[in-house]
Amino acid sequence: MIDFELSPRIKGTQKMLRIFAEQALRPVARQYDEEEHERPLELINLVHGFMKGGLGGGGLTGGAPKKETEEGGEKKKKKPSERQLMTAVTIEEIFWGDAGIALAFPGQGLGGAAVQATGTPEQKERFLARFAGDTPVWGAMAITEPEAGSDTANIRTTAVKDGDEWVLNGEKIFVTAGKSALEDSDGFVVVWATVDPKAGRAGIKPFIVEHGAPGMQITKIEDKLGIRCSDTVSISFMDCRIPEDNILGSAEVVDKTQTKGFKGVMATFDATRPMVAAMAIGVGGAALDSLKQALAEEGLEVRYNISPNRMTAIERDITEMEADLKAARLLTWRAVWMLDNGRRNSLEASMAKAKAGLAVTHITQKCVELMGPLGYSRKLLLEKWMRDAKINDIFEGTGQIQTLIAARNVLGFGRDKLK
């Protein structure tokens, strides 16, 4: 049955988070934007307290779906899960509060998502248990290199087996929460490196590099356009040694068409892309809510039910933005609903992120425009949201990459046929 009603549990969380966002995040949002690289320690500890209690489940950036136990095993009809939906709703609310601070919150993050998508049960246990501990911990993911962004097959960081260890060499950039994971806590970063540069995609494997690993160093903390509270770092690996069982999944390089390791990256993204869409929607909602409130205070009422050809320019802008935001949210819910129900969602996940990233980039820019000089002023948060929103059209794959993935899915073309 088609149903858009959130369960009471999710609704309750949503309500609580809205209050948290209004009372705890908004008042300090400007401060942590201006004081870039300062960490909101009090908030971090507070959030760790209730994250530990199981809120969201997957951490702020969600997690990959649990693998189905056995193929074709339809014996146990469980109550459908709503874990991913809970995460998406959680993310939207917190990002409505503040995107930069939200990204600085502790949790499994993308690193955890990669472990969930590609790790063995033993590895999940070993690496994820720390998130339920007494102190806040971060998980991060390192894919991008100076010469390889979305072109992940071009990854040059190498992993060579030496005795019972892997030796990593290379440089990773744009690692979200990398400093939090590796310097500020007992966390880890999932590093994608090649075990066989000649094997292309098939040789690329995920490795867990933990806090304190020898030969690993954070070399740069980026100054950014927005999401300034969140640390984005470069990490260099110089003969960085990690235990042999820190490779997630199998070390075997299968033939080029059977790129299991690389499929792990894709499965990770299928789970995290809708979450990035939810982040975007949170920020877009903040901007639109704030614009509508300002207009209402000026006595302007939006006439939703009249014909578009009779609407004022501002009414058209607002109705279009509302529809775009809602469409993006529903596409996101659909993508996470599929995850919760164990369905493949590559197409729907990329659709949700493409729609949300673009819509919210546009919405936040439009809201600043419509508020005139007030929108441009740092007295309000609108200009900050416009800067923050832009990241959603970039990280985890730019809008163009999302559209490319959606196009490949729609056309049934592989990367050979649609470059």
Next chain:
Amino acid sequence: MVSFEPSEEQAMVKETIAGFATDQMEPAMRECDESGGVSPDLVKTGWDLEIISSAVPEQYGGFGEGPSALTGVIAYEEMAHGDLSTAMHIISPTLMAYTILLGGTEEQKAEFLPLFCGDEFKAAGAALVEPRYSFCASALSTTAVRDGAEYVLKGQKCLVPLAAESDNLLVFATANPGAGFAGVDAFLVPRGADNLGVSEREKNMGLKALATYEVSLNDVRVPLAGKVGGGSGIDYLDLVSRSRLALAAMAVGVMRRAAEHSRDYAKERIAFGEPIGSRQAIAFMIAEMFIEVDASRMLLWEAAWKCDRGDEYAKDAALAKNYAAEKCMKVCDGAVQVMGGHGYVRDNPPELWFRNSRAFSALEGIIMV
């Protein structure tokens, strides 16, 4: 709990209608457009799907429990996926039938509803749109003034489907032109009523197979019993919103067909030694088409779901309709563009979808879920 899975019944409705749309409506689409009409056989086959009778309760000749907006939008998407003009022709009696079903008096229900549950197609035109650039459903200029035991209707209507073929017209008019949605009522007017004029068929850019007419009301007198709902009248905003859901559903159907057509063509058409879909310029257009089809459908489903629950949904319906209308135009424009010159000639369907798609911005009323 959130779910995007249609019920078994909805899945069945979808499948049945999709079969009819693909096997019978679409193959006849070009012929209908060129000849300016839908063959009676095709109308009859569509009527046999019993869309209206499945919503009308048994006591009035049907076998349903009132219209479901969600099931309706699923069904209409499939019909319009076959052909928009034919779909609107077959569905056009819904506006009168459902208006009476939802808001009519007991006598009106007993008199009119069985007519829509018979074996033969029952034409029924709804006159809502007015021929002026500033037309808006919330600001009708056709007036209804009480005069003793009668109402006197005065005004001009256009885009009235099947007016000449109908025994009765459903005319929307306002008692108070400044009152917005609140002042509007619906009147059942026999086509042969004095001072009621039905024009020659309108000539529109698209929707050519759907016969539409201008209707002029020059002091047409209607007995009190002809006002739908009697003293309490109708919930006009609800009717307009339900019609917006219906129109949005058809827009989704049209754009989905156009997107599929573009996809298939882009995979087959070779240029510079490879399918044109191998070029991002084309591939991205097609991806965006599919994203907007799904985005439009999601907005529509949510609005229809709210309607069925009895929640406030007028705003959602308006957002969904305006969104789908815009995206339908954009997608159909893209479908012409992807084919280039081949999209511009009448041997191929994109030019037809392109003409039809703009109708959604002009239409209000006409059909309903």
